[in-house]
Every structure is written in C-alpha cells, then in structure tokens.
Amino acid sequence: MGERPRRGSGTRLLSVGIALVMGWTLVGYRLTVVQGARAEEFAARGLDQRLQHRTLPADRGTIFDRDGRELAVSVESVSVYANPLEMPDPARVASLLSPLVGRDPSDLLADFTDGSAFVYVARQMDPADAAPIRDADLPGVYFLAEPKRVYPTGALAAHVVGFVREDDNVGLEGLELQYDEALTGRPGELLVERDPAGRVIPQGEYQVVPAEPGSDLVLTVKTEIQYAAEGALRQALERTGARSGTVVVLDPETGEVLAMVTLPSYDPNDRDGVDEDAVRTRAVTDVFEPGSTQKLVTISAALEAGLVAPSTMFAIPSEIQIQDTVFTDSTIHDSTLSVADIVANSSNLGTILVGDLLGARLLHTFMTAFGEGSVTGIDFPGESAGSLRPPEDWCPTTCLAGTSIGYHVAVTPIQMAAVYGAIANDGVWVRPHLVREIVDGSGVRTPQQAEERRVVSQTTAVEMREMLARVVEQGTGSLAAVPGYRVGGKTGTTEIYLATAQEYSSDQVVASFIGMAPIADPKVVVVVVLDSPVEYASGGQGAAPVFSAVMLAALNQLGVPPDAR
Amino acid sequence: MVARTPQVALPVPRRRAFHVVIDPGARRPRVGNWIALAMTVAMAFFLLISSRVALDRSAFVLEDIERDIAAQEARYWGLRLQVAELQAPGRIAELAAQMGMVYPAELHVLEVPGLGEPGPGVEERWADLKALLGAQP
Numbered sequence: 001m002g003e004r005p006r007r008g009s010g011t012r013l014l015s016v017g018i019a020l021v022m023g024w025t026l027v028g029y030r031l032t033v034v035q036g037a038r039a040e041e042f043a044a045r046g047l048d049q050r051l052q053h054r055t056l057p058a059d060r061g062t063i064f065d066r067d068g069r070e071l072a073v074s075v076e077s078v079s080v081y082a083n084p085l086e087m088p089d090p091a092r093v094a095s096l097l098s099p100l101v102g103r104d105p106s107d108l109l110a111d112f113t114d115g116s117a118f119v120y121v122a123r124q125m126d127p128a129d130a131a132p133i134r135d136a137d138l139p140g141v142y143f144l145a146e147p148k149r150v151y152p153t154g155a156l157a158a159h160v161v162g163f164v165r166e167d168d169n170v171g172l173e174g175l176e177l178q179y180d181e182a183l184t185g186r187p188g189e190l191l192v193e194r195d196p197a198g199r200v201i202p203q204g205e206y207q208v209v210p211a212e213p214g215s216d217l218v219l220t221v222k223t224e225i226q227y228a229a230e231g232a233l234r235q236a237l238e239r240t241g242a243r244s245g246t247v248v249v250l251d252p253e254t255g256e257v258l259a260m261v262t263l264p265s266y267d268p269n270d271r272d273g274v275d276e277d278a279v280r281t282r283a284v285t286d287v288f289e290p291g292s293t294q295k296l297v298t299i300s301a302a303l304e305a306g307l308v309a310p311s312t313m314f315a316i317p318s319e320i321q322i323q324d325t326v327f328t329d330s331t332i333h334d335s336t337l338s339v340a341d342i343v344a345n346s347s348n349l350g351t352i353l354v355g356d357l358l359g360a361r362l363l364h365t366f367m368t369a370f371g372e373g374s375v376t377g378i379d380f381p382g383e384s385a386g387s388l389r390p391p392e393d394w395c396p397t398t399c400l401a402g403t404s405i406g407y408h409v410a411v412t413p414i415q416m417a418a419v420y421g422a423i424a425n426d427g428v429w430v431r432p433h434l435v436r437e438i439v440d441g442s443g444v445r446t447p448q449q450a451e452e453r454r455v456v457s458q459t460t461a462v463e464m465r466e467m468l469a470r471v472v473e474q475g476t477g478s479l480a481a482v483p484g485y486r487v488g489g490k491t492g493t494t495e496i497y498l499a500t501a502q503e504y505s506s507d508q509v510v511a512s513f514i515g516m517a518p519i520a521d522p523k524v525v526v527v528v529v530l531d532s533p534v535e536y537a538s539g540g541q542g543a544a545p546v547f548s549a550v551m552l553a554a555l556n557q558l559g560v561p562p563d564a565r
Numbered sequence: 566m567v568a569r570t571p572q573v574a575l576p577v578p579r580r581r582a583f584h585v586v587i588d589p590g591a592r593r594p595r596v597g598n599w600i601a602l603a604m605t606v607a608m609a610f611f612l613l614i615s616s617r618v619a620l621d622r623s624a625f626v627l628e629d630i631e632r633d634i635a636a637q638e639a640r641y642w643g644l645r646l647q648v649a650e651l652q653a654p655g656r657i658a659e660l661a662a663q664m665g666m667v668y669p670a671e672l673h674v675l676e677v678p679g680l681g682e683p684g685p686g687v688e689e690r691w692a693d694l695k696a697l698l699g700a701q702p
Contacts, residue, residue, distance in 0.1 A: 070649035076639040127639070152649035202624030203617070227654035483672045552672075 050193045051205055057147060058185030060169055061214035063161055063176075065223045066256075066436055070152055071161050072176065074169070077148035078130035080121040084112040086140035093138050097121060100133045123166060124148040149176075151268045157226050159281040160219070160260050160380075160434060163268035173279060175217060175434060178381050182438055185214030213441040220256035220436045225249055228553030229259040233528070236546045237263055240511070241534035246283045246413045247546065248527040249554050252421035252516065255430035255450040257378070258524070258554060260284075260414075284383045287410035288510045288529060291494030292346045292539065294406030296514075297419060298355050299343055300464050301366035304456040307357045310340040310463050316349050325398045327352055327405075330493075331476065343467040344475035346491060348405045355404025360391040363403060369455045370419045371429060378414055378432045379448070386411045406494060417527045420489075420514045423468075424522035427461040428452050469519045480513055480544035482552045484562035489515015489526075489547060491539030496532065508532045513543035517551050518563050524554045 034042055063072035080101065087093050090112035098105040101122040111119045122130075124146055134143060149164045162174020171180035188211030193204030200206075229247040237245050249259035262282045266274040280286065302308045316337050320327040333345045342350030355363055367373065373388025387410035394400060394408070402408045411419075414432055422429035430452040437447045456464075468488030471477040476491045492512035495504040511530040516522035528543040528550070536542040650656065 069652055070645060073642060073646050073649065075642045075646050150646055152646055153653045154655065156653065156655060200624070200628055202621040202628075223654055227658070231658075 047193070047205070050195070050201065052190075052192050052194050054190040054192070056188035056190050056208075056211040058187050058211040059213040060147060060149065060164075060185065061183040061216040061439075063183075063217045063219065065157075065219050065221050065226075066258075067222065068218070069223050071157055071219065071221075071223075072149060072151050074147040075150055076127060077124040077146050078127050079123045079144040079146045080125065080130060080133055081142055081144060082112065082119045082121050083117050083140045083142070084119060085117050087112060088139060093141065096136060096138060097133065097141070100129075100136070101125070153223065154269060155265045155267045156223065156230060157221055157260075158265050158268050159262045159279075159283070160221055160226075160257075161268065163271065173381075174281065175219070175380070178379055179215075179217055179435065179438075183214040183217065185441065186212040188212070215441065216439040218436045218439065220251070220254075220258065220434055221260070222258050222557060224557045225550075225554045226259040226261065228557075229261045229550045230263070230265070232546045232549040232553075233261050233263050235549075236528075236530060236542065240530055240536045240542045242511075242530040242542070243532040244277075244282060245531065245546075246286075246527070246529045247550055248283050248413050248417040248525075249550060250417045250421050250432055250525040250527075252424035252430065252522055252525050255418070255421065255432045255452070256436065257414075257417075257432050257434050258558075259550075260434070281380070281382070282529075282531075283413045283527075284378060284380050285412070287384055287386050287412055288512075288531075289407050289409065289494045289497065290411050290416060291406040291492035291510070291512065292348075293416060293490045293492035293512055293514045294404075294409065294411075295343060295346065295351045296423060296464060296468070296490055297367055297370050297372070298351055298358065298363065298404045299339060299467065300370075300423065300456050300460055301363055302339075302354045302358055303460045303463055304366070305358065305362060308339050308354060310338065310467060312339050313337070314339070314342065314350050314353050316342075316347060316353075320349055320352055320401065322398045322401055325402075327401060340467045340470055343490070344470040346471070346476045351405050352401045355400055358404075360394050360400045360403075363400065364388070364391040364394075366455075367403075367409065369429075369453075370422060371415055372409060372411055372419070376412075376414055376418050376432050377451075379435050383414070384412050386415055406492065413527045413529050416512075416514055417525055420516060420525045420527070422455045423461045423464050424516040424525050425461075426458040427454055427456040429455045465516070465519050465522070468515065472515070476540045477513060477515070477544050479540060480515055480547045480551075482517055482548050482555065485517045485551070485555060485560075486519045486563045487515055487517035487548075487551060488519040489513055489544075491544060493538040493540075509537050511537060511539045511542040513539045513547045515547055515551070517555060518560065520563070523558060523560045524551060526550050526554065 060074045062070055062074070065071055080097075082093070084090050091109055094105045094108035094112055097103070097108055101108075103122070108121065111121075121141065130143065133141065147169060149166075149169055151158070151161060151163070158174075160174055162171060162176035162178075164171050164176050169184075171177035171183065176183065189207075189209040191205060191207040193201045193206065195201050229249055233245045233247050236242065245261075245263045247259065247261040248257065250257055260281070260283050262280070264275070264278045266278045299308075303310070313336055316329070316333070316335055318328070327348055329345070329347050329349050331345050331347070333341065333347060337345065337347060337350050339350075339354065341347070342354065358366075367388055373386055375383045375385045377383075389408070394403070399408050418429060418432050421432070431450045433448055433450050435448050437445050439445050465488050468490060469486055470488075471490055472480050472487050477489050480487060480489050480491075490513070492510070492514070494510045494512070495506070496508040496510060497503075498505050498508075509532065511533050512528060514525070514527045516525045526547050528546045530542050530546075533542045
C-alpha cells in the first residue's frame with residue numbers, strides 16, 4: 001500500500017511554482033527593460049564609462065640657433081599627483097614620498113589632508129627619477145606624462161629665447177612669448193575605449209585627431225658669437241664695476257641679429273629667486289641718451305643735405321654758452337677742425353656748429369629717417385620706441401645743441417644698432433630681426449623678410465665710414481681696434497639724467513661704443529653699452545675694449561678675411 | 566425490362582498489408598548533412614573566434630609598438646637634449662680651460678701676396694685652362 005501524499009505539499013509546490021514564475025517574470029521584465037525599452041540608454045552609459053577622451057598635447061616647436069643648435073627643446077617628463085581620498089594612511093604615503101620627490105613630509109601631509117581629491121606631488125620630473133615612485137606602488141599616487149621645456153645652453157641667450165610657464169608651457173618672455181602661437185601648435189584629441197583595468201579594448205571605439213606640432217624657429221643668433229659677447233661683457237662688468245651691460249651684434253646687410261646680450265642674466269631652467277631686473281632684455285626695452293654716438297646722425301644728415309663735406313673746416317670756440325648751459329669739449333684739439341676731425345675727436349662744440357647749420361626740423365627729419373623715436377619692429381616683445389619729441393616741442397635754447405650731441409633724445413641699443421647698420425649698409429636701413437625662418441610641422445620653411453629703406457646716399461655712408469675709421473685710428477676709440485681688420489666706430493659717454501633730482505648726475509654715466517668692420521664693406525655692427533661703470537667710465541675706456549673682443553670673435557666666426565694691408 | 570445486377574459476388578480486392586521499410590541508405594545521407602552543417606557552423610564559429618583573437622592580439626601588438634615608438638621618441642629627444650648640452654660653448658670652454666687651453670695673447674695675421682687683388686675673369690681663366698689641357702700629352 002503506497003504512502004499517501006501529505007497534505008500541504010501541494011500548496012508548497014504551488015508556492016514555489018508561483019515564486020519561481022514571479023521571479024522569472026521579474027527577471028524577464030528586467031531583461032526586457034535592459035535589453036529592449038532602455039537598451040540604448042544603458043548601452044550609452046556603458047560606453048561612456050569605457051570611453052576615454054584625451055587631449056593630445058601638441059609638441060612645442062624647438063628653437064634653434066642659425067646653425068641648427070638647440071636653444072630650447074621639449075622633452076618628456078613625469079608629473080606625480082595624488083588622490084588623498086584613496087589613501088588609507090596619508091601620513092605613511094607622505095613619509096615614503098618625501099625623499100623620492102625632495103619635499104618636506106609635513107608639507108606633503110598638509111597637502112594630503114586639506115580635503116582635496118587632486119594634489120600635485122611633483123611636477124615635470126625626469127622619468128628616471130619618477131621610476132622609484134612608480135615601483136613603490138603607493139595607494140592614491142598617480143602619474144601624468146607632461147612635456148617639459150628645457151634650455152640646454154642655460155643662461156646663454158636666455159634673454160633672446162625667453163622662457164615658458166612651467167604649468168602649461170605658455171611663453172612668458174622673449175621669443176617664447178613673441179612666437180608663442182607658432183610654437184604651440186594645435187592639440188589633438190583621442191577617443192578610446194578602455195577596460196576597467198585601463199587597457200585599450202581592441203576593436204573598440206577608437207577615434208584620433210592627431211595633434212599638429214608647433215613650428216620650429218631658426219634664429220639669426222650664432223651661439224659662438226653670443227658666447228663670446230657674453231664673456232667679453234661679463235669681463236667688462238667685472239673690470240668697470242658697471243651695474244649692467246648690453247651688447248648687440250648685427251649683420252647690417254640682412255638685419256640679422258647675430259647676438260644680443262644683456263647682463264646680469266639668469267638661467268631659464270632655474271628661475272627660483274631670479275631678480276626681475278635680470279629678466280629684462282635691456283637691448284630692446286631700456287633707453288639711454290646716446291651722447292656722442294648720436295654724432296653719426298648729425299654729421300650724416302649734414303653731409304646728406306650738402307651742408308658740409310668731410311673736409312669742411314670749422315673754427316671751434318673754447319666753449320659755447322646757451323643761457324645757463326655751457327657746452328665744452330672733453331678732448332684737447334686744434335682750434336680749427338674739419339668735419340672728419342670733429343668726428344675723430346668727438347668734438348661736442350664742432351658737432352653743435354654742424355647741428356646749427358642743419359636746424360631743428362632737418363635734424364629731426366634725419367633722426368626719424370634713421371628710426372629714432374619709433375620702434376624698429378624687431379620681432380621681440382616689449383620693444384621701446386625711445387623718445388624723440390617733434391621739433392615744435394624743442395626748446396628754443398639748448399634743445400638743438402643738446403640733441404646734436406645726443407642729449408634730449410632716448411634710444412635703445414637695438415635702435416642704435418640699426419642706425420649704424422644703415423651707414424654700414426651703404427645708407428640702407430634694414431629692420432633688425434631675430435628669427436631667420438619658421439619651419440612648420442610638415443617641414444615647410446618660411447623665411448622672414450626684413451623691410452628696408454634708404455636713409456642716406458651711398459656716398460654719404462662711405463664718407464661717414466671713413467670718418468668712423470679715423471675715430472679708431474687717430475681719435476677717441478683707439479681701444480676698439482681689431483688686429484687684422486680696419487674698423488670704425490664712435491665712442492659715447494653720457495651723464496645719466498636723474499629723474500628724481502631733475503638734473504644730470506655728476507658721477508654716473510652710460511659708456512658706449514658702436515662700430516663696424518671691415519670698414520670698406522662692413523659685415524658686422526657691434527653695439528656696447530655699459531650702465532654706470534665705476535672704473536674706466538667712458539666709452540673709449542670702458543666700452544671700446546669690449547667692442548674689440550666681440551668684433552674679433554664675430555669676424556672670425558663668420559669667416560670674414562682680414563683686410564689686406 | 567429491368568436490368569439486374571448479377572447475384573454473383575464480386576471479388577473483393579484483398580487489402581494489402583503495408584509496412585514501413587527503413588532504407589538505411591536513404592536515411593544516412595540526411596544525418597550526414599546535419600553533421601556537416603553542424604561542423605561547418607562550429608568551424609565558422611571557431612574561425613570567427615580565432616580571427617577575432619588574432620585581431621585582438623594584433624591590436625595589442627600595435628599598442629605595444631605605439632608605446633615603444635613613444636618611448637623611443639622620448640629617448641630621441643632626451644639624446645638630442647644631451648647632445649645640445651654637450652655642445653654648449655660654456656661647457657666646452659670650461660673643459661678647454663681644465664685642459665690648460667688659453668686664448669691667444671697675441672694675434673698674428675698672415676698676408677698672402679696677391680690675395681684679395683682682382684684676378685682674371687672667368688673667360689681668361691677658362692682660356693688658360695684650355696691651353697693647359699691642350700698642352701697635355
């Protein structure tokens with residue numbers, strides 16, 4: 001006799017059945033919702049979690065000197081950052097990271113405990129230095145590849161090249177700022193599908209808009225000449241005790257700046273604690289009264305206007321008094337001087353007489369033609385136009401006399417380089433420039449054109465050059481002589497105007513020398529300006545020797561053959 | 566007159582005994598087709614999987630190559646930086662000074678007679694060259 005089914009088991013079976021049916025119904029419902037009704041939404045959410053948008057940084061262009069040597073390059077670096085919220089023990093992480101990144105552990109811990117989910121631990125580390133941190137595998141510590149701007153020649157040409165902001169490589173100074181847009185390029189975009197471990201899913205979504213690399217700059221600067229100029233200027237600062245100094249080396253035919261030095265300088269790789277004054281590119285931004293170096297403009301104008309010839313004789317008085325101002329000469333000379341002698345002896349009185357022949361309006365016209373009172377247009381940020389008042393504003397007393405000998409006018413060293421460049425280039429003024437060509441990412445070269453204009457005739461320029469040669473051979477610029485070459489130039493010693501006291505300083509001067517070589521067909525123009533030298537405080541004593549050293553180095557580096565005797 | 570059917574019983578046709586005969590020859594090919602189909606599907610499936618795996622593997626290889634390229638590029642720029650640092654005039658001058666090299670205290674300029682003077686024109690020089698070549702045996 002079989003066992004009778006117990007009562008209640010049917011009910012239980014029914015319950016289980018109902019539960020299963022309900023369960024499966026719910027599963028089915030959910031399945032329908034997930035795979036049907038809201039399928040697209042869930043698919044999009046899933047894809048969104050897997051997809052990763054990334055901006056591909058464009059490589060910043062390299063800056064080369066004229067011979068293709070790197071002056072600024074971008075290299076890969078690693079930045080270490082942390083998410084302190086993922087750290088079980090921030091104090092331990094801080095103490096472990098401290099020696100690896102060279103930061104104080106308490107400093108790190110303070111960063112980790114300020115409630116932020118993103119903290120930079122170290123920026124732009126060398127990948128080799130970052131490797132031990134990676135190996136330590138610390139919780140909440142991550143790595144980011146970042147390009148880093150490096151200046152392999154250090155302080156050399158620092159003012160020319162400038163520097164970028166560390167965070168985002170945006171140009172802040174110099175050519176890095178001037179050509180920031182060209183150097184930066186255009187960032188690309190990457191859309192990629194990754195698995196939870198961060199690996200790229202093969203056959204997954206992959207879209208890439210490649211970054212356009214920034215253009216390279218090929219400068220006009222020649223590293224060797226820049227180095228020689230810096231060395232000579234540094235020695236001069238030590239010898240004279242000058243506060244600062246500037247040297248500009250220019251190719252007068254093309255307007256290419258071969259070197260541009262400002263001291264004191266700085267290392268763009270390590271700008272911590274750098275004085276703001278050291279960052280200023282004085283060759284372009286700072287003005288000075290040109291003093292006797294301005295006589296080239298006055299005499300050239302008179303020659304060009306046909307008012308004088310190099311042999312025209314002038315009776316030079318012992319002094320010229322205009323109201324309270326007495327003009328004198330600092331050199332002893334004959335009472336009668338030719339125009340060439342006036343230049344050779346740097347006679348203030350003779351030049352004032354020549355300036356008087358010209359008159360304010362004509363002198364102003366030539367000064368403007370030579371580019372004084374306006375920016376040269378050099379491709380460099382922050383250029384000063386100097387100061388040249390219109391002749392209507394000139395005082396009727398000392399202004400014409402003062403301007404003739406380089407007072408009442410303010411110029412920059414680069415302006416004066418262009419002025420002397422015009423005489424060196426047979427009377428044609430050429431805009432100075434620092435970039436020779438721009439090479440874009442695909443290798444297309446765009447040479448930079450420099451505009452030019454005739455200022456004086458070739459005859460005037462040749463006559464002026466002969467007079468400048470006499471300054472070195474017989475006059476005040478004897479220390480500017482360069483062995484093997486015939487050079488010409490002009491000394492300048494200008495008392496510094498003290499704005500607060502509203503008078504000229506009795507002991508502070510700007511000593512300068514500007515010249516060119518070889519004088520028959522000049523290939524190089526050099527400007528030397530020393531600010532407030534204590535010893536050798538004159539253009540002939542302080543600046544001329546620097547000119548000689550720089551000019552010799554430049555001529556040798558450019559392969560200019562010595563003059564045949 | 567009425568037509569009558571004859572009273573003779575007509576012979577009733579005997580029901581034939583039908584039975585199913587399974588022809589093994591006819592049945593076997595049909596199963597074979599199914600097996601072939603199943604195998605083809607399976608093969609296609611495995612082919613698909615293996616090609617997918619191969620593609621994935623290639624994708625990983627490509628990713629590795631790309632990573633290598635990036636690493637080599639970084640190394641290249643590192644080396645260029647190193648070369649630039651080695652070429653820096655300041656470094657070379659320092660090394661030269663350590664080696665006892667000094668700038669010359671005085672400079673001698675050698676003058677070669679005739680150098681720099683205007684020479685004969687191209688035509689004349691060409692004529693000289695032709696004459697010289699003509700004199701050769």
